[in-house]
Amino acid sequence: MSTLTGTGHLARLILRRDRIVLPLWVLLLTVLPVSYAGSFFALFPTAAERAAYVTGTARNPSVVALLGPVYGDSVGALTAQRGGFLQVIVGLAALLTVIRHTRTEEEAGRRELLGATVLGRYAGLTAALLVTYAASLLLGLLTAAGLAATGLPAAGSLAYGLSAALVGVVFATVGGLAAQLTQTAGGARGIAVGVLGVAFTLRLVGDTSEHGWPSWLSPLGWAARIRAYAGEHWWVLALPVALTVLLAVVAYPVSVRRDLGAGVLPSRPGPVRAGRVLSGPFGLAWRLHRGPLLGWSVGFLLLGSVVGGAAEAAGRSVAGNAALEQVMARLGGASGLAEAYLGVSLGVAGLAAAGYGVQAALRMRSEEAAGRAEPVLATGVHRSTWLAAHLVFVLLGPVVVLALVGLAAGLTYGLSIGDVPGQLPRMLGAGLAQVPAAWVLAGLAVLLYGLLPRLSPAAWAVLAVVVLLGQLGAVLELSQWLLDLSPFTHTPQVLRAGWSVTPLLALTVLAGVFCAVGFASFRRRDIPVG
Structure with missing residues (x-):
């Protein structure tokens, strides 16, 4: 052979x-x-x-x-x-x-x-x-x-x-x-x-x-x-x-x-007894999610620092280019071109944060498919508690990483223009404004996991479509109804005056509905699904 x-x-x-x-x-x-x-x-x-x-x-x-x-x-x-x-x-x-x-x-x-x-x-x-x-x-x-x-x-x-x-x-x-x-x-x-x-x-x-x-x-x-x-x-x-x-x-x-089943590098044996952190489902969820959350956090800090540092130069370079100013404004810019650049960049960060949310939600599917969820649920751990422990990271993870990118962008941009106290809270708010849209995609992944677990990877396909709409929609002047399919289209531009909190509330409610349906469906279906 x-x-x-x-x-x-x-x-x-x-x-x-x-x-x-x-x-x-x-x-x-x-x-x-x-x-x-x-x-x-x-x-x-x-x-x-x-x-x-x-x-x-x-x-x-x-x-x-x-x-x-x-x-x-x-x-x-x-x-x-x-x-x-x-x-x-x-x-x-x-x-x-x-x-x-x-x-x-x-x-x-x-x-x-x-x-x-x-x-x-x-x-x-x-x-x-x-x-x-x-x-x-x-x-x-x-x-x-x-x-x-x-x-x-x-x-x-x-x-x-x-x-x-x-x-x-x-x-x-x-x-x-x-x-x-x-x-x-x-x-x-x-x-x-x-x-x-x-x-x-x-x-x-x-x-x-x-x-x-x-x-x-x-x-x-x-x-x-x-x-x-x-x-x-x-x-x-x-x-x-x-x-x-x-x-x-x-x-x-x-x-x-x-x-x-073995690797070249020796495996480090764990402790004989689990510590307090692993004494419940929330501790287990922390153990499973802490590595990805740390990696994403470092990446978002770097992204925010780069975006904030380049904002002023980006604003100067496109001044006088009417076509670029128009496209930047449609993509979500403010009156100032530097802030238009920051608005677009933070919108991209929101898409990335949605990717983290989808990844965190699909970790539950991985645990179930690998046969690790069933033994945990065979103990005194209730399904609702197990799912809620993971949902903490699905929902709070995007908040953490978007807060970090906003803070880093505000700090570096504020330093470049000499206004750190003024820009830091504004950029933090602009980063957090992307959270509800990221929650919608993460909530969709939770819904698919609870209702149709075999189709849960389709959440990545939805995210890919949203990314394509965000990257190509304004440049190609696609129909507005197509752009409206993306939750990020409805995110208000908080860097300019006159924005409304209503779209953020609507997106949050939609994400909550997705999570609630997924939650209820998970409680009723069989584990594992063959």
Whole structure:
């Protein structure tokens, strides 16, 4: 029997299980760069306007820290920089996909059942990697075709598409290696996301420093240094390919030398007796949610700091561009262009906070599917108490992260204009104004979990649609009824005078209805659902 026997069957199984999630992240990450190119063509039709934007915003240290460097003032160069952070998301999606189909399967016991059949030693890891590699390459090719269709040069479009694809390939392999190191999927995700964080930090430090050499230590830095639309450096593509081969050479031997269910790194034994924190369902929920909440909080603090630091420069760079002022206003801006930029940015933060809420809600489904919820509920723990413990984090988590992004934005923006006492509470309020809309999407995930648990991952599809409406709706001038499908369309702009609290109350009530229906449905249905 070959070491790869059964790889094709496993790959088809992965494609079947990810038939919704996989196309969604490929489509979303393909459409966004194309939309950026279209918006730059519309907003900066002249070289003078693009040069002013580059000088005022694109080369601002805060913007470079978040998005990466800009090479020139062409529409292609601006698009490549604007899509820089999307490559972080590509890497994150790729590593999570591989871990879900390797270590998560092993932790749940399904890998052992499959291993008892005619299955090669390398089949499981190879199938997960091949599917993720194929998705990444498809994303890159579709992105290149879409960018070229907008009128951008084909060579630069291909360079940008391949850079995004190879970021996915590298971090898919990082995920495959991380899955061999720990006994749990959570530990593997922690290692792989930590590597992604280090890569982002190296890129950030290199791009904002005088010499820039740390960027050459990061796959994210390599993606920028391909220099799409600015005299492409094709040889840089060899670096992620070489790193992928090196990581695979390490991961494959380890995958067959360790025991099934074990990891290379030894597991730390827990205490003989549980502490007070774990004495009830709320303590257990805290243990399950504290890691993601901490990670999201750090990310939102960084996002708020970057957004606040870049706001003043963003306002100066678009002054006098009537088209951009109009679009920014429609996206949710205030009278001042800097505050328009902050309003848009905090709206994006609200979408991200909704992602945290959906993730926290679906943790309940993960606990149930893994068989851990049933033993807890077989004790004296009531279903209502168990669900309420998780709902604390589903509902309060978005409040925490949006408060942090508002505080960080208010502090850095206030420092830049010399008005910290005035801007800090305003930006905190603007951040918290996004909470009800985030609650609606999180509440929808709770409703699906309680009523139709098998369909609960569809909450991610709803979030993806909302993101597309938010990113493309105003730029493409879509019909208002389409924009109204997003709860974030109804969020008032609290940075300008005359806003009403009524939409916030209505969104909160809607989120409460979703949670209540999900709560009641969960109390009546069977556990587990077959």
